[in-house]
Amino acid sequence: MTTRAGVYEADEFAPGRPSAAAAAHAAAEARRHQVLMALRVLVGVVFLAFWEFASDRLIDAFFVSSPVAVGGRLWQWLSDGTLFYHLSFTLTATGLGFLLGSLIGFTIGFALGRSNDLATIFDPYITAIYCLPKIALAPLFIMWFGIGIESKVAVSAVIVFFLVFLNTYAGVRDVNPVHIHATRIMGAGEWQLLRKVILPSAAAWVFTGLKVSVPYALIGAVVGEFMSSNRGVGFLIAQSSAMFDTASTFAGLVVLAVVGAAINGGLKRLERHVLRWRA
C-alpha cells in the first residue's frame, strides 16, 4: 500500500507551493503590468491632447470639434436628461432585439442541430437569408412596424438570430459522441442527456454566439434609428450631423463606444465564470 501511494505521489503535480522565487516572479510580473497600464493611459491622454491642439490650429473645428466641446456637450446631456432619454430608448431596443433574436436563434439552432432531416430540409433557405445583408431588411421593417421601437427591435433581432442560430447549431453538432454514449450507458434518458451533456457542451458555442451578437444588436438598433426615428442615440447622431453639430455627433459616438465597451466587459467576465472549466 505504501509503495503504491509513493508511485501516485511521484506522478502528481503539487498545486502551487509558495516560495521566494515564485514571489519574486510575481512581483516582476506585477511591475510589468503596471508599466503597460500606465502606457495605455498615456496613449489616450496623448491622443486627446493632440486632438485638442489640432482643433482650429491644424483643422477647422467645424469638422472635428474638440475634446473639451464634446465633453461639455456630454455633460450637458447628462445633466438635462437628454442622454438618459435617448439612451434608454436605444438600450431597450437593443435588449429586446437581443432577447428575441437569441431565443428564436437558440431554439431553431437546437432543433436543426439535433435533427439531420430538419437540417437537410431547411438548409438552402437559411443559407439564402443568411447571405442577405440584414441591414437591408431595415426599410421593410420600418414599413411593417412603423418608426417606433418595434422596427428597431426587429432589425436587431434578425441580426442576432443568425449569429446565435449558427453557433447553437454548430455547438449541438459538435457534441462529442463519446460523451453521449458514456452518459447513455450510465443510465441517462433523452431529457437528462439534453440537460447534462448536450446543453453544457454546446454552451461554449452558444455563449460565443451570444457574445458576438450583443454589439450587433446595438448596431441593428442604431441603424434602425438612423433611418427613421424620433428618439434614441442613433437619432441623436443623425440629427446632430444633419445640423452640422460636430460636437454632438462626436458625443453620440462616444456614448455608443462606452456602452459597447461596457457590455463587452460584462460579457467577458460572465464568460470567464461560465466557461471556467476550459481553463
Next chain:
Amino acid sequence: MAIEIEGAAKRYLRRGREIEALAPVTLTIEDGAFVAFLGPSGCGKSTMLNMIAGIIPPSDGRIVHDGRVVDGINRRVGYMTQVDSLLPWRTAEDNIGLPLELQGMAKPDASARIDRMLNMVKLEQFRRHFPVELSGGMRKRVALAQVLAYDPPTLLMDEPFGALDAQLKLVMQAELTAIWEESRKTVVFVTHDIAEAVALADRVVVFTTRPGRVQSVHEIDLPRPRDIFRIRFDRRFQELYETLWSALEPDIRREEDAA
C-alpha cells in the same frame, strides 16, 4: 451466465462494398469472470465490446446479457473507454457523481458514495479540479471511480490504460486487480498488450484480423490474489506469454508484410 455471444457478426458498407469487420463469434462469459480480448488493432475486439454495450447492433446473431437480449444501449454495464469520456465541464467529484445523479440517488447518499470512491482512487485533494487540471493518470482514476460508483454488475473496458506510461499502467492494473478481487464483477477487458491480458485476466480470447474473428481462447491459471508488479517474473506467466505470442505472431507478421 452473464454474457452470451451467439454468432454475433459485424459488416460495414464502404464505397458500395461490404466489409466484414467481425466474423460470427460465439462465446460465453460467466458471471464474475475476468476476460481479456487480445489482438492487434482492426481485429474487431473493440467492435465486439461496442456490441455488448449496445452502441452498435450486430449485423447477424445476438448478444444476451443477464438473460436479456441486448437491443439498444445496454444500461447494465459500466463502460470505460480508451479516450477520455469525462465531461470536461464537471469537476472530478461531479463526474463521479454523474451516474448517481442520473439514477436519482438522494444527495446525502450520493455524496457519501462519492467520498468513498475518491478515497479509493486517492484523489480527495483533487475533488474540485476540472479534468483539464488533472494529469492523464488522475483522469483515468476518476473514470474508474465513476464507473465503479454506480456498481454496474458488468464492466467493459476498452484499452482503458492504453495511453498511460508503463509505470502508471502497472499502478492502474494493480488498482483494478485489487478492486476486482474484492468485488468479483464480470469484466471484459480489451487490450493489445499481451502482458496486460495475462496479468489481469482469467481467460484470454485472442482475435485476429482480416476478417476479425476469434482465433483461440486461453485459460490463465495464475493464482489469485495476484501481485501485478511481480507476476511477470513468474515462470507460468512467461509460458502463457509465449503461448499467446505464438498465437498472435503470424497475424502480426502478416500485417507487417502488408504494410
